[in-house]
Amino acid sequence: MRYLPLTEEERQEMLQSLGVDKIEDLFTAIPEEMRLRTDLDLPAPLSEAELIRHFTELANKNNDLKSSVSFLGAGSYDHLVPSVIKHLVGRGEFLTAYTPYQPEITQGVLQSIFEFQTLICQLTGMEAANASMYDGASALAEAALMACAATRRELVVLPSSLHPEWQDVVRLYLENQDVSIAYLPYDENTGIVDPKAFDGISWSEVACVVVQQPNFFGLLENVASFKQIAEESGALLVMAVDPISLSLLKSPGELGADIVVGDGQSLGSAMGFGGPSLGFFATSSTKLIRRMPGRVVGETVDSEGTRGFVLTLQTREQHIRREKATSNICSNQALNALIAAIYLSVMGKEGFRDVGYQSLQKANYMKGRLLEIDGLSSPFSAPSFREFVIQGAVDWDEVNMRLAEHGFVGGLPLARFGLPEMVLFSVTEARTKEEIDSFVNLLRGLIS
Amino acid sequence: MSEQLRFTKEHEWLLVKGNIIRVGISDYAQNELGDIVFVDLPSVGDRVEEGEGIAALESVKAVSDVYSPVAGEVVAVNEALEDSPELVNESPLDEGWIVEIEVEGVAQTGDLMTKEEYEAFLKGV
Numbered sequence: 001m002r003y004l005p006l007t008e009e010e011r012q013e014m015l016q017s018l019g020v021d022k023i024e025d026l027f028t029a030i031p032e033e034m035r036l037r038t039d040l041d042l043p044a045p046l047s048e049a050e051l052i053r054h055f056t057e058l059a060n061k062n063n064d065l066k067s068s069v070s071f072l073g074a075g076s077y078d079h080l081v082p083s084v085i086k087h088l089v090g091r092g093e094f095l096t097a098y099t100p101y102q103p104e105i106t107q108g109v110l111q112s113i114f115e116f117q118t119l120i121c122q123l124t125g126m127e128a129a130n131a132s133m134y135d136g137a138s139a140l141a142e143a144a145l146m147a148c149a150a151t152r153r154e155l156v157v158l159p160s161s162l163h164p165e166w167q168d169v170v171r172l173y174l175e176n177q178d179v180s181i182a183y184l185p186y187d188e189n190t191g192i193v194d195p196k197a198f199d200g201i202s203w204s205e206v207a208c209v210v211v212q213q214p215n216f217f218g219l220l221e222n223v224a225s226f227k228q229i230a231e232e233s234g235a236l237l238v239m240a241v242d243p244i245s246l247s248l249l250k251s252p253g254e255l256g257a258d259i260v261v262g263d264g265q266s267l268g269s270a271m272g273f274g275g276p277s278l279g280f281f282a283t284s285s286t287k288l289i290r291r292m293p294g295r296v297v298g299e300t301v302d303s304e305g306t307r308g309f310v311l312t313l314q315t316r317e318q319h320i321r322r323e324k325a326t327s328n329i330c331s332n333q334a335l336n337a338l339i340a341a342i343y344l345s346v347m348g349k350e351g352f353r354d355v356g357y358q359s360l361q362k363a364n365y366m367k368g369r370l371l372e373i374d375g376l377s378s379p380f381s382a383p384s385f386r387e388f389v390i391q392g393a394v395d396w397d398e399v400n401m402r403l404a405e406h407g408f409v410g411g412l413p414l415a416r417f418g419l420p421e422m423v424l425f426s427v428t429e430a431r432t433k434e435e436i437d438s439f440v441n442l443l444r445g446l447i448s
Numbered sequence: 449m450s451e452q453l454r455f456t457k458e459h460e461w462l463l464v465k466g467n468i469i470r471v472g473i474s475d476y477a478q479n480e481l482g483d484i485v486f487v488d489l490p491s492v493g494d495r496v497e498e499g500e501g502i503a504a505l506e507s508v509k510a511v512s513d514v515y516s517p518v519a520g521e522v523v524a525v526n527e528a529l530e531d532s533p534e535l536v537n538e539s540p541l542d543e544g545w546i547v548e549i550e551v552e553g554v555a556q557t558g559d560l561m562t563k564e565e566y567e568a569f570l571k572g573v
Contacts (some may be wrong), residue, residue, distance in 0.1 A: 152491060266541075287530070290486060315486075315511045323502070 044069040063404065065271065069435050070409035071366075073387050073426020074216070075163055076274055077266040079244065079355060080344050080430045085268050089339055094346060097334065103311045113298040113334065116341040122276040123246050123344070124260040125253020126282035130294035132337040133329065136263025137166040139279030140210065141173030142293045142327055146283075147208030147236040149326065150291045155205045159193040161215035161359050162240065164417045175373050182206075190381025191219045191389070195229045203233035208259070208281050213249070217424065218363075218387025219380055220249075227256040235338045241328035243267055243280070243340075245385050247356030260284050268343030269336050278336035291329030332405075358429035359386040363438065369440040374448060379422060387426045389414070394447050396423045401447050407441055453541075456517050456568035461541060462560065467553065469518055472523065472545040473505070476570055482507045484536045487529040488546060494522045503546050506535065514546055518562070524548035 011023075020026060023231040027035070039202065041275070046054060070078045089095060097109055102112070113131045120129035133139035144156045156174065158167060160183050174181060182201045184193045192215060211226040223239065230237040236258035246252075246264050283292050295433040298312030318325035367388045370376055376392040396413035403410045411425035427436065452464040459477035470560070476512040488504040496502050501513035502522070525547050529535060534542040561569055 290488070315506045321511055324501075324513075 019335060020272055031295045039350075044348050056281050060175060061315055063409070065409075068137060068404070068407045069431070069439070070282070071411055071425045071427060071431070071439065072409045073218075073428075074412045074424055075165070075263065075265075075384070076271045076277070077244070077426060078271060079266050079268075079359075079428045081268050081270065082343070084346055085339055085342050087341055088121060089335055094335060094338055104308075107335065110297050112312070112338050112341060113295075113332070114299060114309050115345075116219075116337040116372060117297060119341055119344045120280045123243060123251070124241070124257075124280075124282045125251030126231055126257075126260055126284050126325045127286065128289045128292065128296070129280060129282035130292055130296050131259070131332040132264070132334070132340075133279030133281050133294055134333060135265075135275070135277045135279045136240065136261060137163070137175070137279075138167035139261035139263075139281045140238070142281065142329070143238045143240075143261045144170055144174060144179070144210070144230070145177065146259060146288075146291045146293060146326065147238060148177075148179055150288060151207045151234065151236060153207035153235070155181050155182060155202070155207055155342040156180070157185045157195075157197075157209040157235075158184065158203060159211055159215065159220070159221070161191065161193050161219070162212045163216040163219060166212070166240070166245055184209075189217070189380070190382045192221045192382045194222070195225055199282065203229065203235070206235040208229075208238045210238045210240060213252075214242060214245055214385040214387065217380055217389045218426070219382040220386040221382075222258075225256045230258075231256070233255075242385070244356050244359060248355045248360060253284065253356075258274065258282065258288060264336065264340045267311055267340035269339050270374060276333060276336055278333035280337075280340075288385055289313065291326055292316065294329050295332050305393075331333050355429045362426035362429065362431055362433075363425075365433070366425065366431075366436045366440065369436065370443070373444050375445075386428060387424055389422050389424050391421050392423075393421055394423075396421075397444055399443070402440065403439075406442055408442065410443075454560035454565060455569075456515055456527065456560060457569070458515055458517075460514060460517055462517055463545075467551050468523065468548055469520070469543050469551060470548045471502070471514070473475060473514065473540055474566070475540050477571075478537050478540045478544070481510070482511055484533045487533045487536065487546065488527075489525040489527075490522050490527065492522055492525060494519060496549060498523060502549075504568065506533075516549060518551050520549040520551040522547055523550045 015021065033421040094107060097106065117129040117131065121127065124266060129362050133142060137368050148156065149153055156179055158170060158181055173180060184195055184198050186193045195209065201406050209226055209230050210222050211223055213221050213223060215221055227237050237256060238259045239252040239257040241252060241260060241262045243262055243264060260282045263277055264280050269277055281292065281294060297309050297312055300308055300310050302308045314320055316326045318328055318330055331429055347355065362385045364382065367384065370390050371378055379389055379391040402412040414422040414424055454462045454464065455474060459474045461472050470491055484505050484507055486506040490502050496516040496519065498516060498519045500516050502516040503514040504512060505512050526545050537542065
């Protein structure tokens with residue numbers, strides 16, 4: 001885009017056509033006494049060299065993962081990102097493109113989205129996936145709305161073991177619709193939900209029951225019990241999944257999920273202060289596809305029989321269906337979806353499985369090491385994947401400050417979610433045994 | 449009981465059998481819409497108001513609502529359309545019916561057109 005400054009002549013022309021003499025005449029609606037008569041209190045302008053120095057100084061105050069070792073997760077994960085991703089997504093054809101408004105002339109973008117959808121279907125065991133959503137939390141909120149439309153019911157059941165911030169997003173999306181939310185408490189000993197242990201829900205009115213796998217605490221839920229209660233009550237089963245965990249766990253398709261959503265950051269996107277990320281969204285049957293939000297790319301043939309791609313099923317979308325559209329999303333996270341597609345292709349079946357396996361092994365190794373420290377315990381008994389909760393009468397915020405001085409990013413203290421003494425650690429395949437051992441030894445010193 | 453076939457200006461047809469009214473779209477309407485690829489049907493038991501959308505017909509690049517010509521309760525939907533939406537094109541007045549609505553009291557058909565009146569109406573469209 002070119003920058004075209006305004007000339008004095010053009011300014012006069014515009015004022016003339018408005019019928020005023022000077023810019024101030026445009027502000028006559030603002031009372032005299034309300035107008036600022038002094039200059040704004042801003043520092044003096046800087047030269048380019050000074051500006052670069054200034055921002056470099058500011059940037060150096062940030063902590064980043066090049067200079068520290070992180071055990072923080074809770075929704076955004078420090079998995080290794082193959083260098084080829086940065087190279088490929090940096091290409092102008094991808095980097096500068098916005099969601100295609102005249103899509104069929106940009107066959108390359110459509111094909112990349114089609115490949116992404118295909119990989120998400122393979123990963124989740126679903127029939128169809130869309131072109132991606134903003135993030136995992138909003139994808140889950142859309143799944144809840146889709147379930148309400150598909151079942152014509154107005155009650156959504158969330159597990160309290162769902163990420164609390166995802167719960168907030170779902171609540172925000174639903175609060176001005178005619179939809180209510182009921183919560184399934186998690187068991188304080190296991191840390192997971194037994195949907196049948198709680199009888200405060202009128203299941204015959206439930207549109208969908210949601211399960212997060214692994215849950216916020218990193219624990220593995222018993223999805224079969226959710227499936228059973230969903231089936232018995234005619235509700236849909238919505239699974240919010242961590243894509244890396246699907247390298248080892250049964251696919252949601254095998255478990256009978258009707259809608260699968262998740263956050264795709266861990267598939268090659270940078271943590272980047274929490275974004276940009278992408279959500280993925282997939283569903284199990286051709287009947288439900290009609291209720292799916294978002295853009296969908298389909299494969300077809302042109303008039304000469306050559307393979308090509310189109311945006312398909314657009315009649316669900318708001319530019320055609322107006323107020324009856326399945327959702328108001330009319331975009332996607334194309335660049336992050338491309339990153340995820342490249343990540344999955346580059347890792348391949350075995351590499352991807354390795355990421356999951358190493359994350360699982362290293363996380364459980366570290367959990368075991370931490371539990372050797374006096375005063376620390378494991379509050380929950382269910383098996384964990386890449387994250388786990390540790391409990392101890394420790395000022396975890398203070399500990400994290402001390403850890404940072406040694407180049408470590410500690411876990412997430414759960415006090416702000418009403419769980420004092422608890423802290424959530426995340427360990428990916430990117431951590432080495434040495435890093436884990438150093439961290440554990442340092443922590444032991446800090447708290448004893 | 450005699451059956452009465454009537455048409456609306458929105459190109460729907462009604463087959464009145466006492467207080468049960470079967471609704472579909474006319475041959476003219478299916479021709480204008482083109483190939484129907486999906487029919488979004490209501491559920492049996494839904495209550496509908498006159499003029500309210502009761503179903504949606506999706507062709508390749510557009511969606512058209514089918515408006516209920518009467519107020520009442522949906523008592524049947526043509527489930528064959530779920531797998532074979534093309535029946536609306538192939539047999540709009542028979543196998544391509546969409547819903548049956550039960551009205552309270554006797555259906556009022558005074559404002560509706562007979563087949564002959566509808567054909568005359570189409571000439572002016």
